Amino acid sequence: MSTAVLRMARAGRYVVLGNPLTFGAFLMLAGLVTLALFGHWIAPYDPLATAVGPRLAPPSTTHWFGTDHLGRDILSRVIVATRLDLLIAISAVTLSFAAGSAAGASAGFYGGWTERIVTRIVDTIMAFPLFVLAMGIMAAVGTSVMNIVLTVALINFPSYARIARAEVNVRRNAGYVEAARLAGNTPRRILAVHIYPNCLPTLIVQASMNMGWAILSAAGLSFIGLGVRPPTAEWGIMVSDGSAFMMSGEWWVSTFPGIALMLAVLSFNLMGDGLRDLIDPRRRS
Amino acid sequence: MVGRRLATAIPGVIGVIVVTFLLNRALPGDPAAYFAGPAATPQAIEEIRTRLGLNRSLPEQFVLYIRDLARGDLGHSLTTGQPVAADLRARLPASLELAFCGLLLALAIALPLGVLAATRPGSGVDHVTRLLATMGNSLPVFFTGLVLVYVLYYLLGWAPPPLGRLEVFRETPPAITGSYLIDSLLARDPGLFLAVAKQLILPTMTLGLAALAPITRMTRAAMLGVLASDYVRTARANGLAPRTVLYVYALRNAMLPVVTTLGLVLSFLLGVSVVVEKIYAWPGIGAYALDSVIASDYAPVQGFVLTMAVVYVLLNLLIDLLYGVIDPRVQIES
Helix, strand or coil: CHHHHHHHHHHHHHHHHHCHHHHHHHHHHHHHHHHHHHHHHHCCCCCCCCCCCCCCCCCCCCCCCCECCCCCEHHHHHHHHHHHHHHHHHHHHHHHHHHHHHHHHHHHHHCHHHHHHHHHHHHHHHCCCHHHHHHHHHHHHCCCHHHHHHHHHHHHHHHHHHHHHHHHHHHCCCHHHHHHHHCCCCHHHHHHHHHHHHHHHHHHHHHHHHHHHHHHHHHHHHHCCCCCCCCCCCHHHHHHHHHHHHCCCCCHHHHHHHHHHHHHHHHHHHHHHHHHHHHCHHHCC | CHHHHHHHHHHHHHHHHHHHHHHHHCCCCCHHHHHHCCCCCHHHHHHHHHHHCCCCCHHHHHHHHHHHHHCCCCCECCCCCCEHHHHHHHHHHHHHHHHHHHHHHHHHHHHHHHHHHHHCCCCHHHHHHHHHHHHHHHCCHHHHHHHHHHHHHHHCCCCCCCCCCCCCCCCCCCCCCCCHHHHHHHCCCHHHHHHHHHHHHHHHHHHHHHHHHHHHHHHHHHHHHHHCCHHHHHHHHCCCCHHHHHHHHHHHHHHHHHHHHHHHHHHHHHHHHHHHHHHCCCCCHHHHHHHHHHCCCHHHHHHHHHHHHHHHHHHHHHHHHHHHHHCCHHHHHC
8 A cells, every 4th residue: 555655656746747837736736725724814904804995996015916995905805715715616526526426336336226316317417507507506595605515516416426437337347346246245345445446546537627617616606696795705706896897997806816716726727637647647638 | 310319308308397496496485475575464475375386285386387387487577577488588599699609709719729739739839729728727707708808898998898789879670580690680780780799799709718728629639539540541641632631531520529528518608608698798698597686586597597408408409410410320320
């Protein structure tokens, strides 16, 4: 086991150092995580306090990113929002990873009714344009952070379920599975101990590629007023707050949270690409 | 072929109807009390409950819901005072026109770019394309839309203000198809056509940019695979003109995976169009749904989700048919 970890670490170092883009993404992610953990102490002002400066002041030495229409410090809000945005995306991806891979793996392994039910659920979700479905759910269940996490998890559920099902299906009759069966393992144990771990690499690549999209979906919902509510500091809301000012030239209100959002998504996507190259070299582009 | 494919779409449509019904029942609070207003007496609320069928069991309510749907009744909008179905019908052309233009723009740029990158791997074009595909996947559409407004409207003044399908003082073209572009052409009014096209520029660019990345990426990958295939090598060895090999042999085969991705791109595009409609005050069904959400008016939102899902199912059907046109083998298999 430890040699495998070592080999993995060596391969990871190779990919990170060999591909400057992945390395850059790795550094950016480290920065984001730092902001998420310590942002509340790093931020120069209280992110919710109004009138800490003049209203709609452009970037200056006292307010690096300027102030918004309520005189709040945009830099502080951008920093503090990191935690919430990352937390929503990570929780949602974790949830859909767990639920989707469990459901998909059972479907692929047991077949029959389990498979029929899981496929039906997946097909039903996929019959909607996913963001539209998320809108409909959020409008029905009401906006709270918990509901955003659940909704974003639900619209990502099909991709994990499908991958897990396909991966398990391929391995269901593999030699080592046959051997495990002959050795007297129960079906459940075979699935959990012998098959599922072998499907993890593909699923993990999917999760890392999915993170960016989860951030965008959550921020998009907040942007249209169906996600996190103001005055909470969240990138999507902040972009929405500044949208009217883009027409009158106060660009900084939307631009800085927008760039933060873009960088976060970009670094997750690049990281996902790097991880895919590491785990599944055949799909290297 | 068409009939059989239509039949396979039916379970999806049933699923969609069940989900929209359940969403309606998940509405927080008591809909009857909500419809009756804050000053209603308990009797009035009870009366409305009976009228809406809310005192019945869930299966009964579902049957009622299906019956209403079959009649084309999606309920009433509290905000506009109109039947939701009429509201949606009036706004759907605006949404479809925008989505169609966005998709067309994305295809017009992505396909040539993908082909160009695949025929010159490792070149400058290839690197730009790959960068674009990665960056494009990371762009929050609502942010790129605002940046376009700031640069093209505020800074440069090239685009008209992002406020709807036509400037306020303009008269709308006589409604024939619902698409202002086509209707203004049918009315032989080139000035109006230009005005409509101008309003479309920014939202179309925003949507097109969003859909660009996945199509480019797929086209490039598919073309690379096809160009390395045996039959392309054979065609080349037989001395066919490079142009013939590229467009007749390679591109047609490479289109298959591209058309398959188109389904996912459309799902994304329809979702994104809501955000774009909000930014540009576009009077489509997405903006309508968002206005209703603000007024806690749920029937229009439900109608909107249902309409979008049906549009999406139909588009997927169209993609499948397209698939059969590009690759005749598909027909034989099914």
